Amino acid sequence: MVLINLVAGCTTVTNGTATPDTKVAPAYRQSVSASVSASAATSSIRESQRQQSLTTRAVRTSCDALATTSKDAIDKVNAFVGAYNAGRNTGPAEGPAIEALNNSASTVSSSFNDALSQRLKDAFNAYVDAAHAVANAIGTHASTSEFNRRVDQLNDTKTKALKLCLSSF
Numbered sequence: 001m002v003l004i005n006l007v008a009g010c011t012t013v014t015n016g017t018a019t020p021d022t023k024v025a026p027a028y029r030q031s032v033s034a035s036v037s038a039s040a041a042t043s044s045i046r047e048s049q050r051q052q053s054l055t056t057r058a059v060r061t062s063c064d065a066l067a068t069t070s071k072d073a074i075d076k077v078n079a080f081v082g083a084y085n086a087g088r089n090t091g092p093a094e095g096p097a098i099e100a101l102n103n104s105a106s107t108v109s110s111s112f113n114d115a116l117s118q119r120l121k122d123a124f125n126a127y128v129d130a131a132h133a134v135a136n137a138i139g140t141h142a143s144t145s146e147f148n149r150r151v152d153q154l155n156d157t158k159t160k161a162l163k164l165c166l167s168s169f
Contacts, residue, residue, distance in 0.1 A: 056169070058115035062124060063165035065111035069104035070158050073131060076100040077151065080138060094138050101135035120168065123161040130154040 077100075080093040105128040112124055130153045137147045 058113055059120065059165065059168045062108065062112040062116060062120065063162070063168070065107045066104075066124065066127065066158070066161055066165070069100075069107045070127070070131075073097070073100040073104040074158075077134065077138075098135045098138050101131045101138075105129075105131040105135075117168075120161075120164055123157070123164050126157040127154070127161050130157045 076097040080097040083090045083093045108124050109128045133150045134154050137150045
């Protein structure tokens with residue numbers, strides 16, 4: 001087998017002086033300017049959409065963390081309250097309630113980032129503080145009135161955070 005490389009080309013030298021076509025130049029400049037403007041606008045829109053997508057994802061992540069872990073925590077606290085109200089030993093229900101509350105607080109606090117609004121961060125932090133406060137009330141055998149005050153605060157902060165979640169979508 002024989003390989004043959006063939007390169008062919010033509011060159012023509014044209015003599016003269018280049019001059020712009022002054023009738024076409026303004027239209028060309030306008031076309032380039034419009035193209036640059038359109039490109040900048042498209043880039044700006046895409047970046048805005050990307051930022052919105054990041055924010056939406058961050059809100060969903062944090063709101064899902066709150067919704068799922070707070071349900072488990074509330075269920076465990078209700079089991080503790082049920083044992084207390086029935087006059088049973090609350091000891092077996094205390095550990096799971098405290099653990100679920102602290103787990104919920106930790107999961108929620110580690111779920112958010114800078115993409116969230118300050119308002120959402122504040123609501124999540126209020127929930128985290130309230131969850132820890134209820135866990136502490138159970139662990140220290142706080143009075144019934146103090147325990148109820150902390151549970152009311154937990155319920156209020158959870159409701160407020162979840163309402164903000166819903167309004168953020």
